[in-house]
Amino acid sequence: MEKFDWIIKNGRVIDPSQALDKVTNIGLAKGKIAAIGDIEGGSEADQIYDATGHIVTPGLVDLHIHGYEHVTPLGIDVDHYCLGRGVTTAIDAGSAGCDTFDGFRHFAAERSQTRLLAFLHISRAGLAFSSRTGGDDPGELETLKLVHTRDCIDCIESNRDLLVGVKIRLSSSIANDGRNEVEAYKRAREAAGAVELPLMTHHNFSFIPLEDCPGAMERGDIYTHCFHAYPNTIIDPVSNTLFDSIVAARDAGVLFDIGHGMGSFSWPVAELCAQQGFWPDTISTDIHSLNRDGPVYDLPTVMSRMLKVGMPLVEIIRASTINPAKAIGWDDRIGTLDIGRDADISVLALDSVTLQLEDCHAQLRSLESQLIPKAVWRAGNRGQITSPKKLPDCDTYQTAIDWQSKLIIRD
Template sequence: MAMYDLVLKGGHVVDPAQAIDGPMDVAFRSGKVAAVQRDIDVPAGVETRDVSGHYVTPGLIDMHTHVYWGGTSLGIDAEEYCRTSAVTTAIDTGSTGPGNFAGFRKHVIEKSDVRVLAYLHISHAGIFGFSNRIMVGESEELRLMDPQTAVEVALANRDLIVGIKIRLGKWASGIHGMAPFEHSIQVAEETGLPMMVHIDEPPPSYGEVVERLRPHDVLTHCFRPFPNTPVTPDGKVRPEVLAARQRGVLFDVGHGMGSFSFKVARMMLDNGFYPDTISSDVHALCINGPAFDQVTTLSKFLNLGMSFPEVIRTTTENAARALSRPDLGNLKPGSIGDAAILSVDDGRFNYVDVTGETLAGDKKVNVHGVVLAGKWWHPN
C-alpha cells in the first residue's frame, strides 16, 4: 500500500485542468500530488484531514500582487496574505526592477514558504513612489528605463522571473503614451519572455496598447471603468480587444484600487468575454478595500454569474498556462502538492468595486485550509 504524507478525505474536488468536479480524496507524498481518487485507503500513521462539506481545488495562483513588504511602500506580507486567501503562488507584478530585484529575491522570495514568482519591471527601481502620500509614476521618468540591466537580471533569474512588466497611462507614465512600451517590448523579445502591461487612464488608449501586444502577453486591469474601457458606448466589446484575444493576448482582471468596474464586467460577461485570469492586484492601498484579497475578487465574479468551476479555472489552470508552469494549477499526480480548501457560502454579502458601486451578493468564497508542498499549512 502506498505511503502518503497527507490525505484529504471526503472533499469535493474541482480541478478544471483534469475536468474533475465531484467527490474525491487527494493524497500527497514528498511535496507532490500522489493520488486523486474516489476513496483512498489510508495506512495507519498518515496525517488525514476530513474536508467533507468543502471544495478541494489546486492551490490558487494570484496573477497580480505586490508582496515586496518593507522594500516598497505598496508591498504587503506574502505569507500572511496567502494563508488567508488560499494563494499558494503569488505573482509579484513589477514591484521591483533590475536595480532592486536582488533584495526582493533574498529578503522575501527565498525566505517565503509560499511560492513567489515575478514580472520584472523595466524601470530601474520598479514601483518606488506609490503610497497614500506620494504618487510618482515610475514610467513617467524615461531616464529610469533600464532595458540593458533588465535583460541581464531577467536572464540571471529565470527560475523566478516569468515576464516583463511595464505600466502605461496618465498615472504611471504621464504624457509619454507608448514610449515606455518601446523599451519593454525590446526586453521581452531579447529575453523570450511575455509582458504584463498595466493600463490606467489615457494616454495611451486601450486600443493602442492591445494592438501592440503579442500572443501570451497579458493585459492587466482588463475590466477598467471609463476612460480606457474595453467596451463601446453601446455595450459591445471593442473590435481591437476581440482581435487581440484571437491573436492569443491574455486578459487579466488585476482589481486593485482603481481598475475594476462591475458595470464593465457585466457588459463584458454579457458579450461572452470572460477574463483569462482573475487576480486581486492586492497592495497596501487596496488590501482593506476595495480589492481585499483573491477570494473576495473571485466571489465578485461568482455573483456576476460565472460558475464556481469557471472562476476556479481562471486562478488555477489558466494562470498556470499564462506562466508556462504546467506543474502548477492542477492536481495531477506528480504535480506540485498545493491545494486550497474552500466553501461557497450562501448569505447576504455586500461587494464594492473601484467606482464605489456596490453589489448585493448571495454567495461568498471562504477559505478553510491550505496545503503547500504536500503539507497542511494554516494557522488554525
Template sequence: MTTENAYDLLLKGGTLLDPASERHEEADVGVTAGAIAAVGVGLSEEGAGRVIDVSGCYVTPGLIDFHVHSYWGVNPFGFDADPLCLSTGVTTAVDAGSAGPVNFLGFKKLVAEVAKTRMLAFVSLAQHGVWTTPGELEDLRFADPDGSAATVNENPDVAVGIKVRLSRRIVGENGREALRLAIVAGEASKSPVMVHVGNTIISMEEILNTLRPGDIVTHCYTPQAPSVVDENGKVLDAALRAKERGVIFDVAHAGGHFDFDLVRSAMQQGLLPDIISSDIHGLLLSRPNPVKDMPTTMSKFLPLGLSLDEIIAASTTNPAKAIGWQDRLGSIESGRAADLAVLEVIEGAVTFQDSVGKELASDQRIAARWTVRAGLVYEGAG
C-alpha cells in the same frame, strides 16, 4: 506505528475540482513528502500522519494570485504576503513589477527565498521597480529594457515576464515609448509583457493592437478611461480581436480597477476574463478596501455569471499557462508539489463592493478552509 505507503496528509471526502484535467468529481488526495502521492476515491487512512475531513468542500489546485505587490519593506506598495496568502488558499503569488533590474536580486533573496508562499515576479521595465511618486517612468532614463530582459533570462526560477505601467501619472507623456521598450524587453527575454492600463494617454486600441499573443492586459476592466468599452458601453473591436489573437485579460481588481456594471457588460459582450487576480498591495491593505483577498475577488464572478469551474480555472490553470508554468503549477497531479486549496461555497446573503462605490448582492461566496503549500497545512480564514 507507521505503515509503508501511508500518507503524511490525506484530504478525505471532498470534491476534486481540477480544471486542467477537467475533473470535477469525488476524490481524496494523498500527500507524501510535500508532493501529491495519490488522487482517487477511498484512499486508505491507515497510518496517515493527518487526515482532514473535507466533505462539503472543493479541493482545487493552490490558487495563483497573478497580481500582487509583495516586496515588503523595500517597495512602497509592498505587503508581507504569507499571512494573507496562506490563510486564503493562495499558494503562488506573482509580484507585478515591485522589483526592476537593479533590485531584483533583493526580491529573490529577501522575499522569494524566505516566503512560504511560492513567489514569482514580473520584472519592471523601470530599473527600480514600480513606484508611487514620482511615477517610475516619468523620466524615461529609468527605463532599462536590456537590464529587465537580462534579469528575466538569468532568473528563470522566479522571473516570469516584463511589467510596464502606462497611466499618465506614472509615465507622463512617455506611454507610447514605454510600451515599445517593454515589448523590446519581452522579445529579448522571450517572455510575456504585463501591461497596466487605465488613464493612459495612448488609446486602448493602440495598446491592444501593439500586444503580442501571450502578452497580458492587467486591470482589464478598469473604468479609468480609456477602457475596453467605448463611450456607449460597447466593447472595442480591438479588445475582442486581441482576445482572439491570444492576448490575455487579467482582472487585477485593486482599489481603482473594478466596476461591476462595466465588468458585467463586457462579459455579456464576450470579453470574459482569462485570469482573476486581486492586485493586493500594502497601501490598499492599510485602509478599508473592496478587494480584501483572492476568494472575495473570485466570489464576485459568481453573481457576474461565471461558473465555479470557470472561476477556479481563471485562478489556477489559466495563470499557470500564461507564464508557461503549467507543467509545475495549477493542476492536481501525482508527483507534483502538494499546492492545494480547500474551498467551500458558503450559501447565504452577502454584499460585495467594487472600486467605484457600487454594491452587488450575492447568495453565495467562496471561502478558504485550508491551504496546503508544499504539503504543509495552513488554516483558512473562512
C-alpha cells in the same frame, strides 16, 4: 501499504486541468500529490482532513500581487494575504526592477512560504517610490533614464527561476505627463520579446490608444486591470459593448486579467463583459497595501465577485489555477493536481450568504454565495488560514467615492 502524510477526504475536487469534478480523496506524501481517488481502504495516513461539503482545488495562483514588503509602498505580507487565503503561488507584478530585484529575491521570495514569482518592471527602480496611478503620485517612468532594455533583459536571464515576464504601467501621471509612455512601452515590448516571456501591461489614464495597447501586444501577453471603468476602459461607453480592438486582441491571443486593485474592478464593466460572454482569462487581485482591507480583501473574494457576475464556478477555478500557470509557462509545475506535482492544495467553502459587496467605486451588489478559504497546503506543508479584519469594510469607501468623478462607466 501506501503511507501518506495527509489524506484530504470527501471533498468536491475540482481540477479543470484534468477535467476533474467529483467527490473524492487526495493523498499527499513527501510534499507531493501521491494519489487521487478511492485511497482510504488499506492505507494509513499521519493526518486526515475531512473536506466534506467543501471544494478542493489546486493551490490557487494569483497572477498579480505586490509582495515586496518594507521596500515598496505597495508591498504586503504575502503569507498573510496570499497563502492565508488559499493562494499557494503569487506573482508580483513589477514591484522590483533590475536594480532592486536582488533584494526582492532575498527579502521577499526566499522568506515566504507562498511560492513567490515576479514580473520584472521595465523601470529599473520598479515600484520603489510609486504607488497609485492617475493621481498626483510620482512614478517609475518620470525619466527614460530609468527604462533600460538591456539591463532588464540581463536581469531576467540571470534570474529565470523567479522571473516570468516583464511589467509596465502605462499611465500619463507616472510618465512625465505622458511624454515617456510611447518610448517606455516600446522598450518593454523589446525586452519581453528578447527573453520570450509575456509582457503584462497596466493601461489606464494613458495617452496610448486601445489600438496600440492591447492592439500591439503579442500572443500570450497579459492585459491586466481589464475591468476598470476609467479612461481606456475596454467597454465603449456609447454602445456599452466591447471595443472592436479588444475583441481583435483576444482573437490574436492577448490574455485578459482582472488585476482588481484599488481602482480596476467595476461591477458595470464586468457585467457588460459578461453579457457579451467575455470572461477574463485569469482572475487576479493586484492586492497591495492600499486595498488589502478592502476593496480587494483577497483572491477568494474576487472569485466570489465573478460568481455574482455569472461566471461558472469551474471556469472561475480554471482562471485562478491552470490558466495563470499557463500564462507564465509554469503549467508543468503548478495549477494542477496531477500526481507527482508539489502538493499545493486549497480547500474552499462555497457558503450561502447575504452580503452587500462593493466594487472599487463603492457601488454595491448583493451576493448570495461566497468562496471562503478553509485550509491550504504548500508543498505538502499545511499553511495558516487568515481572515479579513472586516468584510465588507465601509470605512474604506471614501477614497472610492472621491474617485467616482473620474469614471467613464458607472451605475
